[in-house]
Amino acid sequence: MRPVPPSIRLLLPALLLCSLPAHALELKGRLEWVHKVEMRIVENGVVEEVNITAGQHVNKDELLLRMDQRKQKASLLEARARVARAKLSMEDAEREQARTQELFDRGLIAEEELKDGELKQAVATTELESAKAAEEAAQVALGFTELKAPFSGVIAANTAWQGAVIFAAKQDQPLISLAPDDQMLARVLVTADVLRRYPVGTAAQIQVNGDARSGKVYSQGVEAVRIEPEGAIYELDIIFKRNAKELLRPSEAVKVMLP
Structure with a gap:
């Protein structure tokens, strides 16, 4: 094998350097x-409880802030009572319609009376559905009085304090920022x-x-x-x-x- 000339040996390091990545x-x-998520309250009210400070780590679904809930809880109780009344009216209408249907089948009443019974049952059904919708709305309004962490993270900023009066339409800055x-x-x-x-x-x-x-x-x-x-x-x-x-x-x- 022929030896490598000195001039070539001097060039090898330079060539090797040129082949390396930059x-x-x-x-x-x-x-x-x-x-970052900026969190605000969508219901007017007074801040009752603040459970966090800036820089604190929180877990998903952890309660961060709660407003005074007395008004919303009262509305929910009223809505549930309306549902209960509507259920009783519905059961009464169903029993009345069953009796009316039996009398019609025996030929003791006219078709118009049967249709009146069907109409009363339909009205009772509508009132029950309306009461259930009102209960759901009251439940949602109650949920809007709380701020819970949508994910685990750190409180980037907190401007909420116990006793503060919050107007939903006049929140210039978020109450809590979570990242x-x-x-x-x-x-x-x-x-x-x-x-x-x-x-x-x-x-x-x-x-x-x-x-x-x-x-x-x-x-x-x-x-x-x-x-x-x-x-x-x-x-x-x-x-x-x-x-x-x-x-x-x-x-x-x-x-x-x-x-």
Whole structure:
């Protein structure tokens, strides 16, 4: 086997370096919630109970806030009483119709009287259905006096306090803001050329408080946030999982490494 000339040996490291993949793109970014739900009360009333504070983790369906429910509970009781009366009227109409049908079958009454009995039964049926609808509406109104967590997450903001008077039509800001805290976004600003290089699903690395996390491109900005001399600047979001018992906050600085 012929020895490799010295000139060729000098070229090999350079050729090897050229064949290696380019270094990852390192960008500075900030943390953001994946999404946030702003919760308001749709019934007027007074806040009776607040069970949360900002930064607190809550589980799905956990009670966050309750209004004074006396009015709604009274309406529900009245609606249930109306249903009970309507059921009694319905049973009475059914018994009367059965007797009327028997008399008609024996030829003791005219057809008009039979039809009157059928009409009374139909009216009783309609009144029962109306009473049931009113009961359902009262039950919904009672439910509107409470705010429960639609998912597990962290209380991002709370502006509700016990004793506060709430007018449903005049809530300038939400009473409670809830965000999922099992995942977060690392948001970086990039040019359109960079955006095109990293489609949704591309693997990425995020450095949070000195700890490296695995993530992937979650979404790409459509509208530019600003225009720079090098071109339009867009948002690129990378999603990653939060460690257990770790509290991360939006706007914290992070580093993002893209391949």
